[in-house]
Amino acid sequence: MKILAVAGSPRIKGNSTYLANVALDEAEKLGAETESIVLSQYRVNPCQGHDDCGSFDTCVQKDDAPRILDKMCQADGVIIATPVYYYNVSAQLKAFIDRSYFLYTHGRKPKAKVIGLIVVAESSGIEDALHTLGQYVDETFVKKEVFTVSGYAGRCGDAVSDIKLTRDASNLGRQIVEALR
């Protein structure tokens, strides 16, 4: 059982990334094989909007996005985590979402049937970010169960001392493993 987390924070130790790792740690304890990809550590350019995207065998852009999309297609469970920037997902995650259009134009569906969403805001915008992610999941994945963790954390690292959020994230990891069994 493979669970992949795609983290949209620019920070390696940001709150949403931390919570994704907590979820993965719990999943690993329960026997899952896990991997975390923090998008800001890779090169994922925005989609260039080619009219004829569907006619290409591989994405025209030679960056890290196709490889990460492949990994996402092969995982049994996928966690998507993002901080809220301007009432929505980060630009890093939006670039990855837009690049998933290649899967759409090629009729490819990731095999993951269980999805976890993690959204952390400073003070507002969780609903809008979850709307974007919910629509993205609906469009991109096949049969699925979706679990969500969201909350507020102002400064980098605040989630670490937030017992409830940390427990929610740990539960998310467990819920994903149980749903996959």
Next chain:
Amino acid sequence: MKLLGIVCSPRKKGNTEVLVKLVLDSAQKHGAETEIINICDYDIAPCDGCESCEKTGKCKINDDMQTIYAKFLKSDAIVVGSPVYYWGVTAQAKAMIDRTFVFRKERRLRNKVAGAVVVARDTGASAAFSQLSDFFNLHRMIPARSIGPRTADELARERGGGVIAYADKRGEVRGNEKAIGEAESLGKAIVETLRMLQSGSQEAR
């Protein structure tokens, strides 16, 4: 009266560009000086969340966003246009929006007049439109409003603060009378809002 139009599509000559140009042409006709830029001509990295701008008032990422910062600051009004990708503005637009965090603390875009242009194939237009409206509001910008007299027909032709259009094929929006009407109304409304603010701010002093 300077109006900056920012096209956030990865495509040149796409529907978003067509509509932003129409907004600018209309504003120019009513007395504004205009400039249009295509974000795909600029290299803009996403915000890296370092928060150093909160202390320095400057962004330490040395890329083309620095040029766009200067354009933002010298404009009196800004129109942001984006196609809808996955129920939101494009990643290109989002990168630019996130990078304006540098202006937030001192509200350096405050009272600039704003307009939103959104083009969707079928869904997501309202979510993307809200995204841009929230962006303007966060910076305390002022959405363009038709101030002067309008006939009922003219009022029916305006969106209020922006343009929403549906189009699939490149350039298709050229035949969309509703979208064209909204774009022309927006251009005029931007100029009127600017004029009102100019006279109002003199009185406020």
